Amino acid sequence: MPEPLACAERFSFRYAEAAEPSLREVDLSLEPGSFTVLAGVSGSGKSTLLRALCGLVPHFHGGEASGVLEVAGMSVRDHGPAELSRLCGVVMQDPERQVVLGGVRAEISLPLEHRGESPGAVARAVEEVALALGVERLLDRRTDTLSGGELQRVALAAALVHRPALLLLDEPASQLDPVAGDELVWLLRRLNEDWGTAVVIAEHRTERCLAAADRVIALEDGAVACDGPPQRFLSWAAESAEALATPLARLFELSGLRPPPVSVKHAREALRGGDLSPGGPRPQPPRLARRRPRGGPPPALALRDVWLELEDGPAVLRGIDLRLDPGERVALMGRNGAGKSTLLRMAKGLVEPSRGRIERAGDVALLLQTPGDYLVHERAREEAGERGLELAGLAHRAEANPRDLSGGERQRLALEVALGGGGHSAVLLDEPTRGMDRPHKDALAARVRALAGAGAAVAVATHDTEFAATFADRVVLLGQGEVIADGSPEEVLGGGWHFSTEVARATDGAALLAGEGAALLRAELVR
């Protein structure tokens, strides 16, 4: 057995002003070259454990620690993040918040310059890590001109440039579109296999990385609830923590199939081996634009041949024709930079189109990507009033400072602030599920359905295909500022490559979600 790279024995930690500990008697051992996924709902202690492994806890954040946590024999209680940085690379959730310098080359060089490496050694290491991560063409770019995916790769390069033995990542794909998120996970797998870098990644959407992982550690209330290979984790989740089960594991569980698959490939093999091919109709290719019957009620929101052409750049939106009817629930999808956010901001009136016109039947509510931007008061009650707090499920936090609320709570409060009492003809939400766990997504889907039920057209820009399939009755796919697909979730998400649910990939598009897929599989089993 090799010496463990990191090990914890009854390690507990409580933040300075918290009533309850964030980590409780954690026991674990991480081997060199392992790939570990940290699973758990929001507030379960994933981020705190990562911060403890790199020494930020307790040295930077402060608090009360007990027990033992060592990285390469160095106790995190005695050695700070600067000393542990020789062994650990860290990538946080929001790439924008961890980039320090203005130029990509300078940013990647910084950890080596801190260590006083010679310019030649720095130049060589930067060149090599850039080539390894495919960011060599970005080296002379400015960091504020990079997309989220590019910035996250640069952050990864800066974390890896000194060849750490342990790479810690805190939901690194939560801000990325499915394409960039998948690319990042494949990159991590390659690093792990080719360089032997031990990877610990905290992730809500575990289905992204289970195929690459050797092991999953699930945390509940700061304690280790499950520690084992991915398949054992999925079996445990199916029985004890449904919120952590992947869509395919739920599909198998609901169908009575064993063992749960860790990847789409395993699921397909298992279904093929059992001669189970869901017999649903294959999805039709989505239409480019929906035809509407003449007459009928006026649209809640309509964009007619809308263009946005920048003065010194390309057109962001190109001839968008989009009509949202009252009560419609629309998922707006597309990769980063496709024009989703711009379209929503234009629909609200924050941006004027350079051509075309926008018709609004009434007020339009818009929740922008960063919910914290809406929260300007000292108390939650002052933000949304008693009624708003009730609708947000936050009546018990009325006196709390909005900045002290969790991410999910802040999102719900910001939504009520944006709705401001209701009466809107259209409600637009921009990426509301970023960094959200499944219970919170389910609650948001229920709120969206309630808003649509009250007569508002609801459009949600999202990268989360499972969430889109859960709430939407229509999916619009944008590409390069144009509508490239517009149809039912089955049509658009059933046969997609990246824009497709995990269940759809395993069932050849016969079903999008675990529940309906299980119904088809059970029918197959009976037959």
Add this chain to the structure above:
Amino acid sequence: MRVIPVYRPRPSALHAARAGAAAGLCAALALAGALFEHPLITAAVIVAAYAAGAAAQVGREMSRVALLALPLAALVAVINPLVYSEGETLLVRGGEFLGRRWDVTLEAVAAGGLAGLRVAAVVMALGLLSAAVDPDALLRLFRRVSYRSALSAALAVRLVPVLARDAGRMGEAARCRAEAPERLLVARAALSGALDRAVDVAAALEVRGYATATPPPRARRLWSRHDLAVGAAALAVAAGAIAARAVGVGSVEAYPTLELALGPAELLLACGLVVAATAPLAGRSARLGVARA
């Protein structure tokens, strides 16, 4: 529209030159602008900075800097005659207020205009620095002297536009509320957000070994032709301006009557500044790349 330009790499001799040389040229122009009140010379500095920017492919950015410089210059020009009432040529006879007379003289108006032009010249030179000199490379120069101060400055340079973007986003969010909150509340929330962001960046620095950082060893880099040409231009501009000032070229007396020296020396200095500042950036020698085989 961004009034203060942000550095972007461009294929120009000024961008290709090492940060020390390029910053030296901009600093020399700023020095020349600050040393002289003579309108011909300060105008020459403005022209030199703009022309150097245009040659370095940041002409659009320099136009925006000019939009910033103009109101600043106008402000100085307006305030000066209100503050100073020296001069023999009375234009407006003001009354008594706050225990003094508020007369406006032709000389004070002219002196205000000259001071405004001087401010504009310095702003244009600093605008060129902001648009054409890589701040990371520039700050790296200072890291050997004071590592942490240089890094703090680098952070500030990076965070200013980020925080401006945050504030813009919060302004948009305020417009999305049913009732727009008071500006003071939004400003306070923006400040809290800035502090949160600063904490995140501090954490990112910690995990990259900031606490045990040592000054980087001296980097030896050969001087390219662009380094040499731009460095020589910086020396020429600075030396020319200092020497001319020392021998009294471009003297201006605003009070009691306006007296401007305007002879061949002033003309020569003005032309010399423009030519020296733009020569390394124009012509065949300023082209980048290698000759065709």
